Each structure stands twice: as structure tokens, then as C-alpha cells.
Amino acid sequence: MPVMRSEAPALIPIFRSQHQAALLAWLLLHPEDEYTLTELAKRLDVPLTTLQREAQRLVGAGILQEGTLGRARLLRANLSNRAAVPLTQLLQATFGPETVIGEEFDLTNTDLVLIYGSWADRYHGTPGPPPNDVDVLVVGSVDRTDVYDAADRA
Secondary structure, three states: OOOOOOOOOOOOOOOOOHHHHHHHHHHHOOOOOOEEHHHHHHHHOOOHHHHHHHHHHHHHOOOEEEEEEOOEEEEEEOOOOOOHHHHHHHHHHHOHHHHHHHHHOOOOOEEEEEEEOHHHHHHOOOOOOOOOOOEEEEEEOOOHHHHHHHHHHO
């Protein structure tokens, strides 16, 4: 299988790759949970072999912890690493909107929730200045109050 390379993320190009940033963001923004590599590969839409390499680097650096459940390899954030808090804050400010909006806008009768605008452009690799806000489109028969409440929580 060919190696799938990913450029540094346009949202914050200090990370080695978009895949690395996505993996870190998911695990550090869900610190109470642990996931198998297969779950993470599907959730993040990253080839398993690519994710394995990124995970190995981050475990070796002590940023992630690994364990096993049967034959499955589990990953979680290593909150005892002194870089965990500032790294989480950085990832929350840059990659966090996708996670937060996905969770907060999971409303009854929502057909579609889209993030668009400059944040989405940067997330998908379009170079440009850092986004100042996150634009969200909600489609469905949703009560407007519920949408505003979700936006306030986000």
C-alpha cells in the first residue's frame, strides 16, 4: 500500500501533517476516552498504516499513551505530559471547531450541519490568514432556539 502523505495543516502549520494534527486534536479533546487504531482511522478518514506511524511517533514522545484490550491497540491522551495542557489549548483553538460543532449541533431533526468560510478553507488546506470565526449552516426542521443554544454552547 502506498504511503499517504499529508501536508502541514493550513490552520496551523506547526504540525508535521494534517493527519498528525487531527489525531492529536481528537485524542486531546476527548481525554477521558481511548480508541482503537481502527476506530481512529475510520473517524479521521486516515489510512490505518499512516495512523499507525503517526501514533507511534506520538507515543514515543510521551504525548499519547497506548494500551491493549485483547489484540486491539488502544490510544489515549497522556495528560501527565507537561505539554498536554498547552497543546490541548492550541488544538482546541485551531482544530476544535469541527469536534465541538459536531457534538453541540447534534440536534433532533437536523438533516445537515456544515462548517464553511475561512475556517473550513484552512482546515481543507487553503492557505490564508487565520480565521476569526467559524461559519455554520444548519439544515433541517430545527427549532431556531435550539440552534442558538447550540451555538452558545459551542
